[in-house]
Amino acid sequence: MAEGAEEAFETAVAEAAALFRDRDATSFELVRQVEDPLCYRLIIGWRRLEDHTVGFRESDAFPAWRALVTPHLAEPPAATHWTTAHGAF
Numbered sequence: 001m002a003e004g005a006e007e008a009f010e011t012a013v014a015e016a017a018a019l020f021r022d023r024d025a026t027s028f029e030l031v032r033q034v035e036d037p038l039c040y041r042l043i044i045g046w047r048r049l050e051d052h053t054v055g056f057r058e059s060d061a062f063p064a065w066r067a068l069v070t071p072h073l074a075e076p077p078a079a080t081h082w083t084t085a086h087g088a089f
Contacts, residue, residue: 001038002074009072013042016068019061020044024051042077049081 001009013030020028027045046052056062069077 005072012068016065019065023056
């Protein structure tokens, strides 16, 4: 995160939520680290991996997403994919 861009970044992510919802994301949450307030994690739920890697990334929503958030980042974002190993509550 570029220092001083936190508010603009959060606004851009909120604006971008519709891009993900329109591409069938099942959840969308931006979390901010308490110890390092310049560190964020965007957690997006998809039904299938391909819904992200193909359905979203190959759509016109992807460059629109990048255009919204990239100006506020210190470095390009990295996408990783996770699955639930254990859930409770």
